Amino acid sequence: MLFFYGTGTSRLLTAPLLTTSCTHCGITGQLSATVFSRYVSLFWTPIFPFGKMSVTVCGHCQQTIAKLKQMPESHRPPVQALQQQARYPLTNFAVLILFGLTLVFIFGVGWFSDPKPVTALSAADQPVVETGVQEGTRYKTIGMTEEGTYLLAEVTRLTADTVYFKTTGLLHGPLTAASATLALRDSVPAGVPISKYPRNLWHFLVQGEGRFRRIN
Numbered sequence: 135m136l137f138f139y140g141t142g143t144s145r146l147l148t149a150p151l152l153t154t155s156c157t158h159c160g161i162t163g164q165l166s167a168t169v170f171s172r173y174v175s176l177f178w179t180p181i182f183p184f185g186k187m188s189v190t191v192c193g194h195c196q197q198t199i200a201k202l203k204q205m206p207e208s209h210r211p212p213v214q215a216l217q218q219q220a221r222y223p224l225t226n227f228a229v230l231i232l233f234g235l236t237l238v239f240i241f242g243v244g245w246f247s248d249p250k251p252v253t254a255l256s257a258a259d260q261p262v263v264e265t266g267v268q269e270g271t272r273y274k275t276i277g278m279t280e281e282g283t284y285l286l287a288e289v290t291r292l293t294a295d296t297v298y299f300k301t302t303g304l305l306h307g308p309l310t311a312a313s314a315t316l317a318l319r320d321s322v323p324a325g326v327p328i329s330k331y332p333r334n335l336w337h338f339l340v341q342g343e344g345r346f347r348r349i350n
């Protein structure tokens with residue numbers, strides 16, 4: 135990656151040197167000093183300032199002196215005072231401030247945001263897993279659209295987060311342990327022998343919504 139780094143200047147202040155005489159034309163009260171900050175930049179955006187520089191300009195003869203060392207003795211005390219007084223603007227730290235704000239945002243969200251109350255979670259977000267479920271556990275569905283009909287489900291395998299199960303087709307009539315065993319053997323739809331749900335969805339079906347009722 136190509137990084138465009140460099141240096142830049144920004145003007146901090148300009149002030150008249152009211153009591154200082156121009157050494158070129160001799161006029162007093164026409165000098166002004168401008169203090170600049172110098173900063174290191176990345177992609178033309180300031181990272182941090184590393185110093186100040188001052189320029190004096192005579193409004194009468196236009197003589198410009200761009201370095202403190204080259205200024206006559208009489209210019210230096212007021213220019214140095216102005217230079218010390220000048221504060222670096224926050225914009226000179228733009229990249230550092232952005233970086234800091236980013237860190238505050240990243241960590242601040244974690245520090246200051248309240249954890250969601252459990253009751254506010256929707257069923258699909260329930261972190262609770264169904265603990266009663268075991269391999270071989272059978273369930274009957276409750277509240278099917280057609281009165282007196284139901285499906286059976288039998289858990290075939292469990293992992294930490296997933297419930298694997300097989301279901302029967304739509305059944306009706308009285309349910310006994312024997313009829314359940316027969317249905318789970320003979321009524322399992324072809325092509326989808328095993329389904330799987332996340333455990334939290336299983337918990338929702340059994341405990342939350344209550345559409346799965348355990349029968350063994």
Ligand SMILES: [Zn+2]
Pocket residue numbers: 156157158159160161192193194195196197
């Ligand atoms: Zn002058």
